[in-house]
Amino acid sequence: MRDCIHYGTCTICCCESTPPLFRKLSKTEFNELHSERKEVVFKAGEVIFKQGTALTHFACFREGMAKVYYERPEGSNMLVNIVGAGRICSGIGLYTDNIHHLTVQALTDVNLCLIATKDIEAVIEKSKVMAIEMITLTNQNSIQFTHKLANLTYKSMAGRVAEVLLYLQNEIYESERFTLNLSRQDLADLAAMTKESFIRTLKELKDAGIIKVNRNQVEIVKLNSLTKISNS
Amino acid sequence: MRDCIHYGTCTICCCESTPPLFRKLSKTEFNELHSERKEVVFKAGEVIFKQGTALTHFACFREGMAKVYYERPEGSNMLVNIVGAGRICSGIGLYTDNIHHLTVQALTDVNLCLIATKDIEAVIEKSKVMAIEMITLTNQNSIQFTHKLANLTYKSMAGRVAEVLLYLQNEIYESERFTLNLSRQDLADLAAMTKESFIRTLKELKDAGIIKVNRNQVEIVKLNSLTKISNS
DNA sequence: TCAATATATTGATATATGTCAATTTATGAA
């Protein structure tokens, strides 16, 4: 349980480790969102937001993890990122076409708060702080996409696999040892390659002693080497 | 010369065919940006914004065209899009790190107005209309990036080349016949492949009678076929 | 105009990555 700037230490508000989007709001502004929130639980595997459907709510993750991906016409998925506690999810349809452009699916049981976009819009109308935070969030998204685009279109498989591992270490599990709750297919979707290719490349890294892999247990042994490879 | 909602028909204001970002501003709000604008001319080939440098201004294009690209560490470029008259350029560093994440280079002689980000921020602070327009713009960016990412990572070369041609037809030249002012290398950078591969694929489309190509003259003959290919 | 340079094109070849099939290993329900 982490500090909440609006309600002290709390377990049931959507702001447990308040998402950045709401961090600078006044108590009044924040409460307008907080009081209207819907707390929902999803089981692992359930779809939280579905690409192509109406964007009516943002999700604030309190517990658990979900994968965010683009569903291609022919069925394969492009995994964009993983979201966990304290993260806000969805939004790129806001003030545009009000449609979800990505699907979000629970990887573990997930506990989140839904906040209606109409409430968020109402606060944006009133509060320049909120408006600016929203601009910040969307621009951060764009920056992330720019780098993702550049990386996926020019790096070799080894580079992309290494990058995925570093992403998991730094952004998701925050440790050089972690237990995956993503399938090999998910990891391959994250690196934009087939699962067979991902597995083979992973094995090469293992055989080179750069990582240890045993089923879903991963340990990054030679961080320097992996970082070097991630730039290739 | 097109209508300008703020000054009637005008040739020297930055709002000739006012960029969407400013279209809904009141005259007062708009004037705050307009009066502080700097009109600048760039020659073909000159760099307008350089990736990695400080983001201090937005550019509103009045005349000419420029390419927007990401410069990779090893020297190759990923071309993101082309901008022309009436388009706003740059922004994804705003309210984040205030850095240009992409380079913008003039393809033809370019005539544009520079508007300081501090002025834009000042208007955002005062006007919810402007704030919302900015959110809209950045979200449109994100949507565009999402689709670009999905397309570049799974389509075959033929699909990507077809898509580039359709992009040029629909978004840039607005005609099924056009004279390229992009090099083959630029086109290849847009399709995320080598120029040799681009040229070969272009030739295949030509040999199949789907397009006509003669140097920089391009004509799309069988739109249906090209559209079908663009999905492969 | 001509040489010098950049850009475009083509061909031969190498290589990275995907595809398909077979096998192993895990997982979950009865």
Add this chain to the structure above:
DNA sequence: TTCATAAATTGACATATATCAATATATTGA
């Protein structure tokens, strides 16, 4: 537990795409 199903792994092979080199064509500046 045991079967049935799904996921992971491995190997052989096909193919898309990049690389490198040679040539052709255009462009530019003196």
